[in-house]
Amino acid sequence: MNSFYMPVRVLEGKDIVISSTNLLKKFGKIALLVTGKHSAKANGSYNDVITALDNVDIEHILYDDIEENPSVETIMKARDFALRQNVDFVIGIGGGSPLDAAKAISLMIYHKDEDKDYLYKTGSDSSHVPLVLIPTTCGSGSEATAVSVLTLHEKQTKKSISHLIFAELALIDGKYLMTLPHKTLCSTAIDAFTHMVESYINTKASDYSNMCVEKGLLIWSRSLDVLRGSRELTIDDCDNLMRASMMGGMSIAQCGTTIPHGLSYSLTYKKHIAHGMAVGYFTAGYLAKANQIDAKHILNLAGFKDVADYQSFFTEIYKACDIPDIDDDVLYGAVEDVLKTPVKLEITPYEVSRQDLIDIAFYSCYGA
Numbered sequence: 001m002n003s004f005y006m007p008v009r010v011l012e013g014k015d016i017v018i019s020s021t022n023l024l025k026k027f028g029k030i031a032l033l034v035t036g037k038h039s040a041k042a043n044g045s046y047n048d049v050i051t052a053l054d055n056v057d058i059e060h061i062l063y064d065d066i067e068e069n070p071s072v073e074t075i076m077k078a079r080d081f082a083l084r085q086n087v088d089f090v091i092g093i094g095g096g097s098p099l100d101a102a103k104a105i106s107l108m109i110y111h112k113d114e115d116k117d118y119l120y121k122t123g124s125d126s127s128h129v130p131l132v133l134i135p136t137t138c139g140s141g142s143e144a145t146a147v148s149v150l151t152l153h154e155k156q157t158k159k160s161i162s163h164l165i166f167a168e169l170a171l172i173d174g175k176y177l178m179t180l181p182h183k184t185l186c187s188t189a190i191d192a193f194t195h196m197v198e199s200y201i202n203t204k205a206s207d208y209s210n211m212c213v214e215k216g217l218l219i220w221s222r223s224l225d226v227l228r229g230s231r232e233l234t235i236d237d238c239d240n241l242m243r244a245s246m247m248g249g250m251s252i253a254q255c256g257t258t259i260p261h262g263l264s265y266s267l268t269y270k271k272h273i274a275h276g277m278a279v280g281y282f283t284a285g286y287l288a289k290a291n292q293i294d295a296k297h298i299l300n301l302a303g304f305k306d307v308a309d310y311q312s313f314f315t316e317i318y319k320a321c322d323i324p325d326i327d328d329d330v331l332y333g334a335v336e337d338v339l340k341t342p343v344k345l346e347i348t349p350y351e352v353s354r355q356d357l358i359d360i361a362f363y364s365c366y367g368a
């Protein structure tokens, strides 16, 4: 069976937040703005949201204490804060962390008498208060997906909550990328690339999801030289990278992430490596074991000749980002994490043994 479900209303364009004022009115009278500490204020997105809300007399309160890879504890703190302020709806602004947090907070505001265990209670009601998402990085695609990944300190890793939460509205404006540090631009762009790779090399891939992947990779490839640092970023690059990220989100919302994402979580938790770089670390190994016609097809669309070409691009960026070496025990731990998450293996379209996972995990160190 083929299916495609993406119920988020997506509006994209210059100054789209301000021109969408009237759409926000239907969500209620008091909005909770969920952001990280600084970037939403630095890139202008916070000001645009305030202007839009003030224009239609919607009250707003700010929760700007969302850390990178937000924890369950942060979600509960934000939820309790929102309940004290009688919030009607949530606006998440930022990269994957604030957007994923906003989804979980919108769920827990609706289920106001539940405690943190509800986030991981399978089969329970996933109703949530209305949710608007405004991405300011070009990687997570969270604005198009229903997934919210949180940090579980007691398990020393990250894990998706048990609820699928699609936003009512996503507002996309490439201008917010213009002030993004180059390292963050690279890391998040690589995350978008991996979403498209893992959607294509996936048992759930269909012509519908591949439509997003193939077009998204072509759009993504237009800014490859910017990521390499050989050309200045333009507003067209920003629009393209933001759109490719959205298409990565749309495809991953259908297919789910596979082995590279599964391997990445403990790198991020234990070595504090940015999500996109942690996932991209395993992409060459994942592609090297895939059907080579499929691998070459998507690599060519993205502007790479073959797996080795992608690997050398990634290594160049990885070194430029000053990422520390990864100890063998962290990589072996990442393999064990994936073995405990059978769904990642089930949607991988080739047989994967423990040794195959080790090969993928160590591919970046030793190559083919």
Ligand SMILES: [Fe+2]
Pocket: 140, 191, 195, 261, 275, 279
């Ligand atoms: Fe990702």
